[in-house]
Amino acid sequence: MSMIEFQNVTFSYEAGKPVLKDLTFAVEKGESVGLIGANGAGKSTIMKLIPGLLDSMGRVRVDGISVGKDTAAEVRKKVGFVLQDPDSQMFMPTVLEDMIFGPMNYGLTKDEAVAKADRILAEMGLSDLRNRHNHRISGGEKKMAAIATILAMEPEAVIMDEPTASLDPYNRRTVINMIRSRSETKLIASHDLDMILDTCSRVILISGGVLAADGPAERILRDRALLEANRMELPLSYAGRASDPDR
Amino acid sequence: MNRMDQALLELSEMDDLASMDSPLHRRHPAVKLLVTVFYIAAVVSFGKYDLPGVLPMALIPAILFAAGGIPVSTCFKKMRFALPLVLAVGVFNPFFDRTVFIRIGGIPVTGGVLSMLTLMAKGVLSLMAAFIMMASTGIDSLCAGLRSLHVPKTAVSLLLLTWRYISVMTKELSVMTDAYHLRAPGQKGIHVSAWGSFLGQLLLRSMDRAGELYSAMRLRGFRGEFYYAGGRRAGVRDVLFAACFAAAVLVLRFVHVGELVGGIFV
Known part of the structure; x- marks a missing residue:
């Protein structure tokens, strides 16, 4: 059974102007998939449809559950969504309080939630952030803490919107290593194609709300013609080297 | 740092104060909320000329500042925007009430001046009590306290x-x-x-x-x-704290401490 499934999904913010058009794809359990596309391609909309923040025409399923108002709580327990801006993600005073917010909403006692948060912090090497105030930590730390708040809910799948945006090279590498170390199903939307290459085995390319390509990351991210036709460029690690798979 | 950043810093200072650990911080939030309301009610219940009765009520905030390790200077710094409003409440009383009540060193003190000072003292003490509650409780615990009091x-x-x-x-x-x-x-x-x-x-x-x-x-x-809605219940120490607090407030409210102390020396 697929972890995330889109079946003939169409979505419009304004009537007559569909952002996604009859989109069909699936992400299997344990897969790490990159979602790429130019600005306005529909990546963020796809991300929001998965946990039911938006309603679409067509069918979105998470672990076999049809996403809808009635199933939103169940779906959101299975899928954690790391937003692009950690300031939008974190709203409690300290990192620990933010981390236990989700687990306690799902019925854990405070002690259980704290134990879980401590374990995740230790796994991510962030224990020193535990009692820090959210607004007094650096951008990189905040990004890692935002990811930690989602992992504390122990989701089966994690979707991430631009996880490496505005990070310095060191913090970017830390986030990449962290993503690589996680075994959950992952769907990562990003313009950082080198990061996608590092973390994802498969890539879905969206263009104008439709599926432009779907296949192994190595193949799609080497295809200069395909990328340029969809307002993208080769990853830096491939630029200047073989841009054509046949070469 | 612009004024907004300064304001953000001040908000976080309140969180810092609330995250301290002291006997006062450890009390149940609902208990602190109730005793604060009780204290404010007692303070405002004094007569409009009863300044000697109101002033000893400052003893309670003084003890709480010490018990909670909360700096008094921070309290007045945070109250700097509300204080002028509080102080302005009775500012016209001296113009309307010119009855001379007492003379101090030959200087007449009118009912208007006395009622103005009483109002100011009541306002300042009420603000201090509210500040102490916030500084020793924090917004999350305060909300937990409100929920435990069945506020919707x-x-x-x-x-x-x-x-x-x-x-x-x-x-x-x-x-x-x-x-x-x-x-x-x-x-x-x-x-x-x-x-x-x-x-x-x-x-x-x-x-x-x-x-x-x-x-x-x-x-x-x-x-x-x-989630805090299911927070801990008040314990024996909380009840004891509430009882001691209420007793102290009642003593200061109904026993005229000024006269009592004066009686010792006269």
């Missing part, structure tokens, strides 16, 4: 979210103010011609940000009530 969850969530969104709006305002001043060098504030668009943009940006935050909460299982 919608009202409590609204209070908590309003508090959270104050910092969201302040952050947006800070960014916009910086952006404005970078392109309007030499201007002291925001020019009146820009107020409309500035406030409109602030509202739109704050709504966007608030919407994102709310989504983040929903994604983590928020369904209208914060």
Whole structure:
């Protein structure tokens, strides 16, 4: 059974102007998939449809559950969504309080939630952030803490919107290593194609709300013609080297 | 640092104070809420000329400041915006009530002056009590206390979210103010011609940000009530604290401490 499934999904913010058009794809359990596309391609909309923040025409399923108002709580327990801006993600005073917010909403006692948060912090090497105030930590730390708040809910799948945006090279590498170390199903939307290459085995390319390509990351991210036709460029690690798979 | 950043820092200072550990901080939030209301009710119940009765009530905040390790200077710093309003409440009394009550060293003290000072003292003491409660409790625990007193969850969530969104709006305002001043060098504030668009943009940006935050909460299982609703129950120490506090307030309210102390020396 697929972890995330889109079946003939169409979505419009304004009537007559569909952002996604009859989109069909699936992400299997344990897969790490990159979602790429130019600005306005529909990546963020796809991300929001998965946990039911938006309603679409067509069918979105998470672990076999049809996403809808009635199933939103169940779906959101299975899928954690790391937003692009950690300031939008974190709203409690300290990192620990933010981390236990989700687990306690799902019925854990405070002690259980704290134990879980401590374990995740230790796994991510962030224990020193535990009692820090959210607004007094650096951008990189905040990004890692935002990811930690989602992992504390122990989701089966994690979707991430631009996880490496505005990070310095060191913090970017830390986030990449962290993503690589996680075994959950992952769907990562990003313009950082080198990061996608590092973390994802498969890539879905969206263009104008439709599926432009779907296949192994190595193949799609080497295809200069395909990328340029969809307002993208080769990853830096491939630029200047073989841009054509046949070469 | 602009004024908005300063305001954000001050908000976080309250969180810092509330996260300290002291016998006062450890008391159940509902108990602190109730005794604070009780104290304020006792303070405002004094007669309008009973300044000698009101002043000894300052003993209780003084003890609580010491017990909670809360700096008095921080209290007055935080109250600097509310204090002028409190002090202005009775400022016209001396003009209306000119009856001479007592003479101190030959200087007549009118009922108006006395009632003005009494009102001011009541206001300052009430603000201090509210500050001590906030500084030793924190917004989350306070909301937990309100829920344990069966205040409707919608009202409590609204209070908590309003508090959270104050910092969201302040952050947006800070960014916009910086952006404005970078392109309007030499201007002291925001020019009146820009107020409309500035406030409109602030509202739109704050709504966007608030919407994102709310989504983040929903994604983590928020369904209208914060988890703290099932917080701990009040224990023996909390009850003991409430009893001692109430007794102290009642003694200071009904025993005229000024006369008692004066009687010892006269």
